[in-house]
């Protein structure tokens with residue numbers, strides 16, 4: 086599976102052995118769950134028994150301080166402090182930064198349109214996402230496509246070139262007893278890259294602390310620095326950003342994050358929270374890595390997949406373009422609120438994530454012996470949710486291989502089991518960055534489709550070959566052509 090990828094082989098295991106089955110990675114047993122009710126039990130109802138992901142002993146500091154990796158009380162404290170930084174109100178502040186990165190993307194795409202040649206769209210979306218991360222998390226303005234030698238771009242590429250997920254981490258999962266030995270012989274290269282990012286962030290923190298507050302750049306790093314000591318903090322029941330994002334219209338004020346909302350003020354912090362509402366500098370630095378670890382491949386793959394699907398389904402592309410053109414007759418520019426008006430675009434976004442969920446494998450560890458639907462789960466077992474299987478399950482998705490955005494009308498969503506569609510997870514441990522992901526991906530798509538037509542050509546691979554090691558992504562890029570639209574006629 087490590088060579089072939091996990092997506093198809095796991096679906097095959099489930100088809101053969103049923104919705105609760107398993108496999109071994111070396112000596113570690115993995116229990117695969119593809120039953121939506123049992124998944125709901127693990128993710129939400131019985132959360133206190135399954136609060137953690139698989140222990141990743143290989144992540145070096147400061148990555149090991151990143152929310153994705155944290156466990157138990159430390160996770161709870163950091164998530165409580167961090168969740169408000171991803172609120173609707175805070176996302177509004179990110180719009181100008183994402184807009185700047187979108188302008189750079191448009192310039193780069195213009196050059197491809199002028200050339201008339203097919204090009205790797207996935208590479209462009211990767212550069213765009215890297216520019217957004219550099220800007221919102223590392224306080225650095227970039228054009229990574231035009232400046233591949235910039236130290237940030239260079240180190241960013243190295244970071245992904247040998248991520249600690251790759252062979253060495255897989256060996257550690259197979260043979261945990263080799264961990265200590267492997268740590269000693271690990272190449273130092275990885276440390277050089279994390280040192281680069283760590284020093285950059287520490288440098289910026291020093292600078293910001295010396296600046297008067299009104300001169301500080303408003304980015305995610307600053308939100309975290311503001312939250313460092315005694316900022317807002319929310320409790321476990323408010324951690325489920327995914328559920329909130331789906332349940333509330335995003336044009337409404339967010340009741341948790343906008344404390345001014347009369348409908349539901351944030352609950353008063355408990356004594357334990359009051360005592361511990363701080364982030365150490367190491368933790369601040371660790372959280373900046375969220376964007377690289379959790380936000381880079383996921384967002385750039387989503388943009389690429391959506392564009393691939395629109396290029397290969399021109400009738401849907403035309404419908405998005407009509408919606409976007411109508412939008413620009415009503416508004417001069419995009420912002421966090423008005424982007425929610427684009428209902429068909431949202432359906433395309435959801436359907437792209439159903440067919441190609443970048444985070445298709447994630448799970449929890451079992452904290453104490455328990456039983457779910459008559460099945461025993463021993464303490465220490467690892468549970469893996471099979472998102473790939475659920476998203477293609479013909480019981481819930483008729484004709485599952487087809488791209489049909491209308492599966493995501495409000496009515497169709499209301500008639501479906503909510504736990505058969507989990508691109509961002511669910512429950513308190515779900516994706517904290519969902520609002521940023523939606524904003525960033527939709528801002529890119531709106532601008533691309535307003536200015537260009539995406540055209541499938543002889544270089545476009547249909548069906549698309551996928552890689553499915555850590556995230557689900559295109560195996561060899563996504564090759565398309567683009568042509569400019571006549572904006573006077575839109």
Ligand code: HEM
Pocket residue numbers: 152153154164375376379380381383384387442443444445447448507508509510511512513514515516517518519521522523526
């Ligand atoms: C389309 C883009 C994205 C997708 C599909 C995605 C998907 C996911 C998934 C499936 C999980 C695991 C959920 C679970 O275990 O229940 C997750 C967790 C997480 N995501 Fe995202 N994500 C995306 C973008 C982002 C962005 C942009 C950020 C932040 C910058 C982010 C930050 C995180 C963090 C920090 C976690 C771990 C949360 C915790 O353990 O408390 N993600 N994401």
